[in-house]
Amino acid sequence: MAKLEAAIYVTRRLAPSERFPVRGPTLCIDEQPLGGIVRLQGDAGDAGFAEAVSEATGLALPAPERFAARGDTCLAWSGPTEWLYFCSLDDEQARLRALQAACDGRFATATLISDSRTGFLVSGADSASLLAKGCAIDFSAAACPIGRVVTTRFAGLPTMLLHRGNHEYLVYVDVSYAAFLLHWLLDAVSEFAAVPA
Known part of the structure; x- marks a missing residue:
């Protein structure tokens, strides 16, 4: 194949x-x-969610209409309960798993939308x-x-x-x-x- x-x-x-x-x-x-893009949806007011995302990405959840960047990664506000996380294509699966783990047990989700x-x-x-x-x-x-x-x-x-x-x-x-x-x-x-x- x-x-x-x-x-x-x-x-x-x-x-x-x-x-x-x-x-x-x-x-x-x-x-x-083409790079990796993960759509992250959750409650910015949930301190546990924000902390878990920060641990997974090395970036704090940005305020409305702002983005945070470090190296080749970027976390951008996309709406009141949504952010897009940009990373290298080679890292997308690892980053997706880390963000899915950050969402685990919360009313939150991480979805790969790279392409x-x-x-x-x-x-x-x-x-x-x-x-x-x-x-x-x-x-x-x-x-x-x-x-x-x-x-x-x-x-x-x-x-x-x-x-x-x-x-x-x-x-x-x-x-x-x-x-x-x-x-x-x-x-x-x-x-x-x-x-x-």
Whole structure:
């Protein structure tokens, strides 16, 4: 029986290599390689749950609209009782087991959803301006500081946006929307005179 392997990139077959990834003087866009993602649902007010999650991840449960990161892991608020935990693909099974153990005996659950999301890294001095074309989020430093996560509609799609660093944003959508979002981004980027790789 043939061994199946996960596709590390979804968009490589959706756009010509001369157009994507985008590498411009003030704007760069590339797809994030497939990583592990665990959806964690539980009660943030349950001190035992919060402590168990912290022990399993090395990260404290973040406050609403915030995320915590360490190394290649990230725990992002996704809703009042939900977080997404991002890790390397190689670690996803071990991390899933640790989070399932943290949920054991509680009204909580941890579910692997790695292949259900596609992520794009948008960076450069014009990154916030490009993203502002797709949603009504205020990207000013005061309203959207580094460490903020927002669940919103971007380009008409349900989206999670993380402000990861200075002029650096992660945009996650359902994998079924990858082609639409890729073409939206490639169309929008022309305004910023970015030069494709």
